[in-house]
Amino acid sequence: MQLSVVILAAGRGKRMNSDLPKVLQPLAGRPLLEHVVATARSLEPAAIHVVYGHGGEQVRAALADSGLDWVEQTEQLGTGHALLQAMPRIPDEHRILVLYGDVPLVRLESLRTLLAAAVGDSVALLTTHVENPHGLGRVLRDAAGGVAQVVEQSDATAEQSRIREINTGIMSLPARAARQWLAALGNANAQREYYLTDVVAAAVRTGVPVLAVTNDDATETLGVNDKIQLAAVEAVLRSRRARELMLAGATLLDPGRIDIRGNLTVGRDVSIDINTVFIGRVTLGARVLIGPNCVIRDASIGADTEIRANSHVDQAKIGERCIVGPFARIRPDSVLADAVHIGNFVELKNTSLGNGSKANHLSYLGDTEIGSGVNVGAGSITCNYDGENKWPTVIEDDAFIGSGSMLVAPVRIGAGATIGAGSTITANAPDRKLSLGRARQTSIDTWRRPEKLSPADKAAAVERALQPSAPPAPPKQGR
Numbered sequence: 001m002q003l004s005v006v007i008l009a010a011g012r013g014k015r016m017n018s019d020l021p022k023v024l025q026p027l028a029g030r031p032l033l034e035h036v037v038a039t040a041r042s043l044e045p046a047a048i049h050v051v052y053g054h055g056g057e058q059v060r061a062a063l064a065d066s067g068l069d070w071v072e073q074t075e076q077l078g079t080g081h082a083l084l085q086a087m088p089r090i091p092d093e094h095r096i097l098v099l100y101g102d103v104p105l106v107r108l109e110s111l112r113t114l115l116a117a118a119v120g121d122s123v124a125l126l127t128t129h130v131e132n133p134h135g136l137g138r139v140l141r142d143a144a145g146g147v148a149q150v151v152e153q154s155d156a157t158a159e160q161s162r163i164r165e166i167n168t169g170i171m172s173l174p175a176r177a178a179r180q181w182l183a184a185l186g187n188a189n190a191q192r193e194y195y196l197t198d199v200v201a202a203a204v205r206t207g208v209p210v211l212a213v214t215n216d217d218a219t220e221t222l223g224v225n226d227k228i229q230l231a232a233v234e235a236v237l238r239s240r241r242a243r244e245l246m247l248a249g250a251t252l253l254d255p256g257r258i259d260i261r262g263n264l265t266v267g268r269d270v271s272i273d274i275n276t277v278f279i280g281r282v283t284l285g286a287r288v289l290i291g292p293n294c295v296i297r298d299a300s301i302g303a304d305t306e307i308r309a310n311s312h313v314d315q316a317k318i319g320e321r322c323i324v325g326p327f328a329r330i331r332p333d334s335v336l337a338d339a340v341h342i343g344n345f346v347e348l349k350n351t352s353l354g355n356g357s358k359a360n361h362l363s364y365l366g367d368t369e370i371g372s373g374v375n376v377g378a379g380s381i382t383c384n385y386d387g388e389n390k391w392p393t394v395i396e397d398d399a400f401i402g403s404g405s406m407l408v409a410p411v412r413i414g415a416g417a418t419i420g421a422g423s424t425i426t427a428n429a430p431d432r433k434l435s436l437g438r439a440r441q442t443s444i445d446t447w448r449r450p451e452k453l454s455p456a457d458k459a460a461a462v463e464r465a466l467q468p469s470a471p472p473a474p475p476k477q478g479r
Contacts, residue, residue: 003044004090005047005097007036007048011076027234035104043108043111047089049089053076080199105220123203138156250266250269251271251272261280271289281298282299288307291325293309294311295313298315306322313330319340325344339355340356351366357374360376361377371397392409397415411426412429413429420434420435
């Protein structure tokens with residue numbers, strides 16, 4: 001039997017107090033809805049239908065390239081009404097899996113267990129037990145222990161409200177029967193809505209088996225309705241991912257202080273210090289050390305490399321046995337070969353460094369190709385931007401760039417060349433030669449160091465200095 005997944009994502013999310021639709025609120029750097037879609041896609045269904053409503057165009061735009069079937073619910077009249085909007089798209093012979101755009105943590109394994117239990121024409125519910133079920137639908141069972149009904153909090157009696165088994169809302173239904181049950185739904189309830197959960201009682205009335213698959217981990221089905229709940233779900237996901245990393249062999253100095261906003265792959269014996277943020281796709285080789293307060297986005301880092309404290313690595317490739325930081329910034333399209341050293345307050349942009357090259361202090365290297373064995377002295381920069389265009393700099397193998405040098409691109413520094421400290425280089429420097437570009441040093445014998453002025457004398461001096469210049473006198477007219 002083929003599977004159609006329906007994700008209900010039309011809720012307004014008023015309690016978010018946000019201009020962003022609820023299902024687009026960020027969780028680990030991605031919209032809530034995107035997490036649900038990714039899990040659904042792993043089931044390889046025939047189709048994924050997303051029922052949207054509030055902020056619809058915004059929602060569709062956010063997931064525009066995801067191959068989803070979008071179904072609009074123009075009036076939000078309840079979950080049963082929402083599923084009914086998708087039914088014309090679903091063949092009778094399909095099985096329906098209902099998911100929610102604001103319930104992002106359900107595991108693939110739990111959904112597979114639910115679908116395996118739903119044989120033939122039966123209905124399967126995912127339930128769980130919680131300490132405080134307030135606001136959630138209760139699962140009512142018959143004398144034999146079978147599922148008889150789901151009653152919403154607003155319609156429950158005092159006795160029913162004490163039940164701790166709750167309906168998560170996630171369920172599997174046979175499409176042909178569901179079509180009939182949904183068409184017959186009424187809204188004679190406290191909220192005047194068409195409840196999807198009423199199909200449970202309808203199934204029981206028609207003799208269709210209703211199976212409850214109980215999930216012991218209530219965190220999987222946490223819903224998100226406000227920023228507090230969003231933070232709680234973020235904490236659960238953070239803990240889950242930290243556990244996966246540690247099981248893979250990584251050492252986390254504090255598992256509670258790591259953020260993974262994408263996919264992080266680690267080799268053996270990786271060590272990650274506190275307050276690190278990984279964004280996008282990041283790969284860490286064996287024995288990589290990540291210092292505290294680092295941000296790493298869409299990067300690969302080779303084995304035995306150390307990224308020291310407070311460094312940023314963005315869309316870059318770093319080789320093995322490198323040292324980066326502290327306080328380094330590696331910007332997009334930069335490539336470090338093996339055994340490269342990038343030190344404190346060094347910034348790279350679209351720059352490559354060959355094996356064993358170093359830039360250890362206070363440098364900017366942009367649009368630069370650096371060979372092997374090069375040393376870039378403190379305070380040196382490549383002047384790559386003329387105000388309109390970016391220009392390249394090439395520094396060949398074994399060159400030595402003295403401290404405080406300005407390399408004005410486009411320019412090539414030859415193999416084995418030495419640039420004297422404090423030079424401004426505007427022309428190509430030949431191989432294995434010393435190149436200098438300094439102003440001649442002079443000493444002024446009559447100069448004296450300024451003396452400290454009194455406040456009154458200083459104010460008078462400032463007033464004189466800021467007086468507008470008198471216009472030039474007109475030329476005298478000749479007779």
